[in-house]
Amino acid sequence: MDMLAVFTTVATQEQADALARAAVDARLAACVQTEAIRSTYRWQGALACEPEVRLLFKTRADRYAALAELLRKRHPYELPAIFALPVAEATPGYAAWVDESLG
Amino acid sequence: MDMLAVFTTVATQEQADALARAAVDARLAACVQTEAIRSTYRWQGALACEPEVRLLFKTRADRYAALAELLRKRHPYELPAIFALPVAEATPGYAAWVDESLG
Amino acid sequence: MDMLAVFTTVATQEQADALARAAVDARLAACVQTEAIRSTYRWQGALACEPEVRLLFKTRADRYAALAELLRKRHPYELPAIFALPVAEATPGYAAWVDESLG
Numbered sequence: 539m540d541m542l543a544v545f546t547t548v549a550t551q552e553q554a555d556a557l558a559r560a561a562v563d564a565r566l567a568a569c570v571q572t573e574a575i576r577s578t579y580r581w582q583g584a585l586a587c588e589p590e591v592r593l594l595f596k597t598r599a600d601r602y603a604a605l606a607e608l609l610r611k612r613h614p615y616e617l618p619a620i621f622a623l624p625v626a627e628a629t630p631g632y633a634a635w636v637d638e639s640l641g
Numbered sequence: 642m643d644m645l646a647v648f649t650t651v652a653t654q655e656q657a658d659a660l661a662r663a664a665v666d667a668r669l670a671a672c673v674q675t676e677a678i679r680s681t682y683r684w685q686g687a688l689a690c691e692p693e694v695r696l697l698f699k700t701r702a703d704r705y706a707a708l709a710e711l712l713r714k715r716h717p718y719e720l721p722a723i724f725a726l727p728v729a730e731a732t733p734g735y736a737a738w739v740d741e742s743l744g
Numbered sequence: 745m746d747m748l749a750v751f752t753t754v755a756t757q758e759q760a761d762a763l764a765r766a767a768v769d770a771r772l773a774a775c776v777q778t779e780a781i782r783s784t785y786r787w788q789g790a791l792a793c794e795p796e797v798r799l800l801f802k803t804r805a806d807r808y809a810a811l812a813e814l815l816r817k818r819h820p821y822e823l824p825a826i827f828a829l830p831v832a833e834a835t836p837g838y839a840a841w842v843d844e845s846l847g
Contacts, residue, residue, distance in 0.1 A: 626725050
């Protein structure tokens, strides 16, 4: 199974929608799911707690490098969080749809 | 560790609750978490962006096939997204609770 | 890649924020993302369906045991769900930021 679930976060839904459309348009993600979250992290020595939007891109391992590059180039943050979780299983129908969507 | 996090998406919270209850009732998932998301994907040549509900089923590898089959049969979509991420670690207490819940 | 995505759930945003701050403060997580979910599970023989808040901690494998211990000690539940998904890929910039945040 070479499917990956790639994640990043941005500040607003508009930013998220723009990255989602760009990735699906470029056939670097079969679909993108976005949701509202709150992020807690250390920034310049102090704890920050900010509303963000998280994106989950469904893609294949052979598209990861190009997707990560697209996200880096278009991301509103200077140092974006971009990471991927491995997919262990997928139904045959869904796996075929992902392959077809990636063209 | 043979625990899996299985995901699917539906259109409404009612559809999500029905699938969640069915999976826990059938002891094919120890618990199910649902959340509101927005999905962007290509549909019949054009980009679609729709509100959906994502479900996360906590189960074991030996229940995955039966859970995927239950989801396929009861899913409101013709071609549902059904995939699983591997779990690397779980606290002993939680792992025992999942085993007990799956009976 | 030894990054992990660690998950737990609590009942309220206040409880989630407290755990998130404690983990980042103790440098056992680089950042923590929280979101509103609904959980369906079996409790004392009956199906329960409750609003919860899910937390996602970004950490490294060598911090997992200490993070799990901190979560167990401070968690409002008697039997908390604590589990981790393996991270397959991360951009070099993000991986370095996680390492730096964990000190």
